Amino acid sequence: MQALSSVERGYDLLAPKFDHTPFRTSESIVGATANALAGLGPFDRGLDVCCGTGAGMRVLSSLCQGRITGVDFSAGMLAQARSAYPDARWVRADARALPFTEDADLAVSFGAFGHFLPAERPALFEGIYRALRPGGLFTFAIAAPPPLTSVWHWATLGFDVVMRVRNAVWRPPFVMYYHTSPVPALCDELTAVGFTATTVDLTDLGRYRDGSPRYRLILARKPPTDPL
Template sequence: MFSDQGPSLRELAVQALSSVERGYDLLAPKFDRTPFRTPDGILDATADALRPLGPFGRGLDVCCGTGAGMQVLGSLCRERVAGVDFSAGMLAQAQKAHPDAELVRADVRSLSLSEEFDLAVTFGALGHVLPSERPAVFAGVHRALRPGGLFAFPIGAPPPLTSAWYWALLGFDAVMRVRNAVWRPPFVMYYRTCPVSTVRDDLSAAGFTVTTTPLTSLGHRDNGAPRYRLILARKTPDPT
């Protein structure tokens, strides 16, 4: 799962016993050589699904990390793209990869940007946000978008109960809950806290109109359902 240039077991252990911010500061130089980085296939499928809905003006990568999602924005947006993250280490790596991007260090749970962007995306970040914090994140993205702006992100279908992945993810989340109960500072990283139904409800409560579209290029489950869907949350357009 990790390349020879990726983090060592000791480095991962130190990261896991740190706060989310400090952990990602430590991991940042090697993050793109870990399985935690969003695969190019998901980025490409997202870009393909969004392209017919554009072109877009300014784009924002929410919890941008090392900037993988800015590849998507760069292919879709006619104006400058930006990324926001609270890890200085991750932002430093993103700046190297995207020297022309505008990068902002901020906590997305209290995002203060106002009607500056036409498209916002996020990849693999919602597991670092507790369900109780998600409404504040979505409200901040809603403020950051211009009227008619779009917030988009992929969500994978939950593995079936009979799948080894189901039990692996369940076990991982259980270990993280125990870790956070006995160790401070907490490290928020869960895989089973973002079911589509509750995410839709939170987006709707923040003022978005929500639809989804299947990312068919990423395959289907045995029952024919897509493995991934793209959440499309639209801010109400200005009636004028």
């Protein structure tokens, strides 16, 4: 039922059991992100974009001294997140039209970018840029492309093919792709909206046999004074 629904309706259906599925961001990724950010603060307010059931709140609650906020467009996912973090602020909104202006010092996102087509990401990044205070940081972990000889490469490629066929023959579409968010393109898009984008290897999460990292952390910093 989830696979044949829209993204929003699908996650409403999945929400009660989402944390027990492999789709939830693993604690190892959340922990590695928190460790990598520990020396980049201090941060006051935090924002988890496409928060789902609240995986990113572990990062924000450990690093932010002020209010932390989660935003998602699935009411079901927000209900699960609210029960886990009752003291946080929760906002239901489309991430492509975020209702915040200079509201956070640190913004994070986990496991969401496969749900946005490349043409939709500029609006997403512009909204996050607007939501950050001058000097604020937006960061997210992203899996590095596995080697062509990796089973994971072919498994994710096959998944993308199946989803494209599904979306070609069934409405509403369910957007979820693994191979539409290459790191160079993401950095270029972040730079285009005003961020200074860099990457660091999340070595806590291991490397492939060729020595390349399994995950990278993208760090997008808003200038201390907005040139606009």
